Amino acid sequence: LAKTTQPISMDSYEGQEVNITCSHNNIATNDYITWYQQFPSQGPRFIIQGYKTKVTNEVASLFIPADRKSSTLSLPRVSLSDTAVYYCLVGDRTTGANNLFFGTGTRLTVIP
Amino acid sequence: NAGVTQTPKFQVLKTGQSMTLQCAQDMNHNSMYWYRQDPGMGLRLIYYSASEGTTDKGEVPNGYNVSRLNKREFSLRLESAAPSQTSVYFCASRLLGVGQPQHFGDGTRLSIL
Numbered sequence: 451l452a453k454t455t456q457p458i459s460m461d462s463y464e465g466q467e468v469n470i471t472c473s474h475n476n477i478a479t480n481d482y483i484t485w486y487q488q489f490p491s492q493g494p495r496f497i498i499q500g501y502k503t504k505v506t507n508e509v510a511s512l513f514i515p516a517d518r519k520s521s522t523l524s525l526p527r528v529s530l531s532d533t534a535v536y537y538c539l540v541g542d543r544t545t546g547a548n549n550l551f552f553g554t555g556t557r558l559t560v561i562p
Numbered sequence: 563n564a565g566v567t568q569t570p571k572f573q574v575l576k577t578g579q580s581m582t583l584q585c586a587q588d589m590n591h592n593s594m595y596w597y598r599q600d601p602g603m604g605l606r607l608i609y610y611s612a613s614e615g616t617t618d619k620g621e622v623p624n625g626y627n628v629s630r631l632n633k634r635e636f637s638l639r640l641e642s643a644a645p646s647q648t649s650v651y652f653c654a655s656r657l658l659g660v661g662q663p664q665h666f667g668d669g670t671r672l673s674i675l
Binding site: 482484486491492493494495496499537551552553554555 | 602604605660664665666667668669
């Protein structure tokens with residue numbers, strides 16, 4: 451079961467770009483990297499997923515180096531509403547088992 | 563579109579009581595999951611059901627049982643509740659296939675006295 455390591459917390463001012471890095475040294479060949487966002491009193495919400503190189507969608511970018519032992523979630527121009535906990539997960543997408551380890555996540559606080 | 567619906571949203575139990583947490587999804591997803599989240603912690607997988615008719619243990623299955631009633635519903639049962647099971651319980655579902663994320667409900671907050 452591939453586990454992940456993230457910073458416990460980060461602070462950022464509104465309008466800045468935020469980069470959250472996740473370490474996953476034991477990532478397996480079939481594992482994908484997925485990031486979720488969680489607000490208080492809500493379930494996690496999917497942000498972005500990737501296997502290698504760079505993935506971008508309307509809310510974030512995900513950078514994955516060639517060795518895949520880490521990944522970086524990039525949030526452009528954060529706002530107060532981006533204050534949340536962000537989880538990096540590594541799991542096997544090729545089987546139904548889909549074992550995922552959430553870890554403690556990174557608590558991002560956006561400051562006005 | 564309701565997505566993943568969990569009932570109840572809140573519950574208080576006494577030690578030794580039993581309880582079933584209900585989860586239903588209307589997205590025609592194959593796989594369903596139960597997690598618990600303790601204060602300040604990440605989610606830990608209790609049980610999952612890769613497809614209708616199958617269930618498997620996750621990281622912390624002791625003290626729980628599950629039933630995949632049909633494709634839509636996946637219930638979690640505490641046979642004899644203990645204070646250590648006080649937590650927020652999340653249900654999730656997912657469509658099988660590469661790149662398919664999990665979709666979560668908003669949780670059941672369970673306190674055991």
